[in-house]
Amino acid sequence: MSKPMKYLVIHCTATPEGREVSSKEIRHWHTDPVSKGGRGWKQVGYTDLFHLNGSVERLVDNNEDAQVDPWEVTNGAAGYNSVSRHIVYVGGCDKDMKPKDTRTAVQKEALKRYVRDFHERFPQIRIVGHHDLNPGKACPSFDVKQWLREIGVHNS
Numbered sequence: 001m002s003k004p005m006k007y008l009v010i011h012c013t014a015t016p017e018g019r020e021v022s023s024k025e026i027r028h029w030h031t032d033p034v035s036k037g038g039r040g041w042k043q044v045g046y047t048d049l050f051h052l053n054g055s056v057e058r059l060v061d062n063n064e065d066a067q068v069d070p071w072e073v074t075n076g077a078a079g080y081n082s083v084s085r086h087i088v089y090v091g092g093c094d095k096d097m098k099p100k101d102t103r104t105a106v107q108k109e110a111l112k113r114y115v116r117d118f119h120e121r122f123p124q125i126r127i128v129g130h131h132d133l134n135p136g137k138a139c140p141s142f143d144v145k146q147w148l149r150e151i152g153v154h155n156s
């Protein structure tokens with residue numbers, strides 16, 4: 001059964017600054033069996049992936065409406081997946097794996113375009129960071145509320 005979408009959730013891959021991550025790699029992390037070092041999930045955790053070069057890769061099919069259909073569900077944040085769309089940028093940690101906003105200029109630009117477009121189409125849907133839903137997580141390593149203000153998206 002599909003449910004009305006309530007959240008667009010921003011994540012980071014929690015990988016060191018400057019290191020690219022492929023969609024194949026993310027699929028392995030999330031969907032490989034636990035015995036093989038994966039999480040054993042049925043579906044990958046995010047709908048769209050923002051690469052270091054600013055390109056956006058779709059990982060899970062989505063029909064771009066305000067409902068979350070069963071086939072659109074991704075596993076980004078425990079307890080919120082049936083009403084969320086999850087997106088992720090590559091990075092989020094410094095070389096010592098401490099949380100850091102490592103977004104490149106072109107990643108920021110791509111995220112901004114995506115979020116503005118999303119907000120225009122679905123002004124009722126809240127745009128949040130992963131840590132806003134699951135406090136205790138550093139993800140996505142920047143303050144989403146403050147960034148939304150900076151880019152002129154008035155939401156929530």
Ligand SMILES: [Zn+2]
Pocket residue numbers: 010011012076130139140
């Ligand atoms: Zn996250």
